[in-house]
Amino acid sequence: MSQTLSGRVLIVEDESLVAMLLETILEDMGCTPVGPASTIDEGLALATGAEPLDAALLDVNVAGRQVFPIAEALKARGVPFVFSTGYGESGLSDEWRGHPTVQKPFTEAAIRDALMKAMGVENA
């Protein structure tokens, strides 16, 4: 696990403390956090905006709404992403089942593995 990641990673997470944790973890890994977005609208604006993105971490439930529109936008743009959820697999709709996911609460290793898996899947 000595491998380092780099690049700009979008964070969509409605709880500021959790978002701060993700920022800290990403910075420690050598990534640059983008956002964090606390709403779907804000996240969509960043996901479809001009700023370059290398990956994204998406909370499934954002202030009572599901994050899947942002996932669609990122997929269309070819940006790999990882879901984060407290619901487990059952929180994902059938369409996204099996996609790289981290469970809350998460470890730095879990986020790194999931991001690498997502990026690897995309590059394959």
Place this chain on the structure above:
Amino acid sequence: MTSTETDLAAALEASPNAYFIVDRDLKFVWANAAYLAMTQRSADDLIGTPVFEAFDAGPGAEAPENARQLRASFEKAFATGLRNDIPVIHYAIPLPRADGLRAYEDRYWSVVHTPLLRDGVVEHVLQYAIDITELERLRRSAARELETSAASTIDAIVGGTLLSGARTVQADNARLETERQGLMDLFMQAPGFVAVLSGPDHVFQIHNGAYAQLIGHRDIAGKPTREALPEVRGQGYFEFLDTVYATGEPYEGRASRVQLQRTPDAPLESRFLDFIYQPIRDARGGVVGIFVQGHDVTETVRSTERQKLMIDELNHRVKNTLATVQSIAMQTARSHPDPGTFAEGFQARLLALSHTHDLLTRSHWEGADLADVLSHETIAHGPHRITPIGPPVALGSAAALSFGMIFHELATNAAKYGALSGPEGRVLVDWAIANQTRPVLTLTWRETDGPPVSPPSRKGFGSRLIERNVRHDLAGEVKLDYADDGFIAEFSVPLDFGRS
């Protein structure tokens, strides 16, 4: 006698079937050779003798009733001018034994009484009698051996009504009718829905009150199912009915969803049903219809769904709270390299979170009042050092949690570096709600009479947490002002944020 009558009389005389004729006094006026042979009597013996004198039905206990039944049939034929039948009658007749004496022998007969009219008046009645004793004995022994199939076959040979006289049939009919009505009442009042469909088009024959309620009291009697419930097309149920009718295999559905037009012109309504389609077969085993029976389990299904949603929501909150705690631990650790002060800071923040949880639990997580959140988070620093001024403000649960953390950080900071670090310092917290149509909360935290203030050399976790919380979780704005005579924090937060 006309020649036709003479020919007829000759034909009857020569017939191998037993015939005799009585007058209105029920006396023998004529009997054919077959009858005389069957009863072993001579014409002289019988002609002019009353029938019930020559044949008195014997000594048995049933004899008077048997005689009465036979007499009644004669009388009916005389009175109505219509043929009268007794499909089976038990009637003993005296027959000669080997010693020449006569003894009564049990016999079963099937008799037909035909009125003979002259000028529209019944003058005579012709009896045609068949001795069915052997047949009846066979039937009875078969019935005794419970070989009902053999019995019923013989029943069928003898005309189906052999089993009982007209009176018993009538009594049976009345009993059956009562039973049928009783079953019908049970069926109609059953708490579950019940319907009987007939034929390949599944025509509604009967349906009960619960069924009518399920489909919104439509007029479906006598209609094929596809016509009676058109909205069900494409939902698979007609196909299940067709399969049950074709294969004779029952079909069972569990918590099966159906969309029904329960109110005219209203949108279709979803109901969940436990049900069974059971084939109805005729005597030969062929499927002639379908018995539909079931229960509306919509409420059970919905409450199970609600429960699952609640468990998912609880899980989501617990996991999010754990992630929050994880974040607090990690951030606190970074600003407290010393394990001793880390534990203190971490525990204080955990307790702050816990205090707001307590408040929210009281309201079943619907929210909390701003002043309550403030006093819960600052009471530890002394009840009179913090002065709240402002109207009641109902905060949603997310906003309450945010303000709980914010007040905790402000008070901790004030106790370390600000007004609450000395004995004289005080904090004034005042707030108001601006813009009544889209309410915005403006709140000021103002410290006075504390030590001189200087801005921190670098932003600590506390101030970052405050700024992030306000912008990110509350979609508001905050200004932290390290003024010389006291620290001031000014908040502006929309109150409808995050609410529907």
